[in-house]
Amino acid sequence: MAEPKLRVLMVSDFFFPNFGGVENHIYYLSQCLLNLGHKVVVMTHAYGNRTGVRYMTGGLKVYYVPWRPFAMQNTFPTVYGTLPIVRTILKRERITVVHGHQAFSTLCHEALMHARTMGYRVVFTDHSLYGFADVGSIHMNKVLQFTLADIDQAICVSHTSKENTVLRSGLSPGKVFMIPNAVDTAMFKPADVRPSSDDVITIVVISRLVYRKGADLLVEVIPEVCRLYPNVRFVVGGDGPKHVRLEEMREKHSLQDRVEMLGAVPHSRVRSVLVTGHIFLNSSLTEAFCIAILEAASCGLLTVSTRVGGVPEACTLFSIHTFLLWYYRMTWLCLLSQIRMTWYEQSKRRYQYFQVLTRRRCTIE
């Protein structure tokens, strides 16, 4: 018997043309749902001149509602201002399930609230970890308690994230499903010819250069490692406020030939940067579920990461190779012989998108 087809509305402030974890997640999930025969519509705010209705690959309809973002990519929170447009979209597209993403998105909270008022099924996915102590977090958690008070299911991307969400929102743990993120292994394939590791070992870092992603740790670690191991070079991709500190570090220790700064790397070029390296370094101070590690492992790199948040759960059994980067001293292990295809196959098996979204569909039903 054919299963009833769902008509899903994905709501978030974060979508294409922005690139990031949440945006890619929404996009890939929508594509997989479309492949399974369901209908997906995405609602987000306008990006510059990009307003109105656009169609993306596979017939994905995106509503770029004509509001400007006012702070940190979020629309201005007018509680009842979004009701007309949300109702119009819900009725016109004959939506059955509303799926909100990211606790930090005001549009998501408002849409979920209006959908629930009108009696629709509502699912919420949280992608980040938040604290409890500072003013911003306290406010966010309070808003989250309101939104999640009357929700059907919530999805978290790791067990640590589930604990964090349950504590923040006061939901019963039985309502929170743990479904990890997935990586597109068709895009993140290892290189056909592996870079030789005889003379130079390349360490790749691709992240936003902000405090939260551990850019200050990089500033301390890179000179130490370069000093201890003369055959190592670094490739740093990404941009941000801490770019200046990294440049200063390069100047101070004269590492211009050993540390290459690529600047912002477009998402399409990330794989080509990753396959030039042997090791991937992730120094973030907090991660709900680090997709960057998976992308790197899928490309055949060895991953070294800080043991924070959901990272210990996401690492595979080969975790003897996943070091603990405590302080700025790193224990270095020999790493030369690595069967990279094993990494690729492991990732492929473990994180197939189809598998992931089947679980998602089950929660919705």
Next chain:
Amino acid sequence: MDKNLAGDSTPRPKWRKVAYGGMQIGYNDNYTDETFLGEMVMNANVVRRDLLKVMKDSVSISQYLCIVALVVLVWVHTLESSLDENSLLLLDLSLLALGFLVLLLTEEKMLLLRYIANVSFFTTGLYVLAPVYQTLTRSISSDSIWAVTVSLLLLHLFLHDYSGSTIRAPGALKSPSLTSCISVNASVVASVFVASRLPSRRHVFAVMLFSLQVFLFAPPVTYCIKKFSFGLHLLFSFGLIGLTLYSVYALHILFFVLFLVIVVVVNVVCPYWLIRMQEYKFEISGPWDEAKLCFDITD
């Protein structure tokens, strides 16, 4: 949704806290293990406070309140002309000498030098500028002056740095924060406004000298006393509170009652309230917390 087959004899494998490997057989996605929230730590960094210690610490707050109350009393008496300029000048000199003595006895060389330098500097300045202050607010009505003075004093009390002195010796731990600078400025402006209502230049000079002396030097001097000996600090504070209460009583009974209530609230009610609220403290930490860097970021 449950995939357990009827008559399945093999027990399901142990649940693991991992994100890879797909759905764990025999467990739903919303399965909550006994280890859920097992790594949460509550109230790890909370300071447990003792009632007596908090009450002793709150004495420095009421001491400063008394100092400000005494300044206001002197202003009131000067404005009513019950205190003439000669006795005021005498008061100034004796206070200066007292401060000097305290700093000498507690052996604060740095503060002493800065004290002498500052005092000589602004005494000269004040004497020269006294005519300016006298005619400064001639066109403003008295009501506005009293209203502004009271609000500035309240602002000063609200933003004052009660934990340390605003004038610190160089090389001290904490530099003055923005709020303490604002509070000092507020008190100085309040004294200027009050001084501008006085009849003669000598009055203006005496009152300005008195106010500035107290507002600028009372914090470091009391800090020195506290550092030197806590018992002496307590004795000094209680003496000051007694003196203030007596003077306010002599002024008006209503203000006396008000001041007494404030002192009791600051010294007794607030510490007790703080200790009572401690039991509601709920600080959560766990594996989801952001990692703290163990080194300082030096730019």
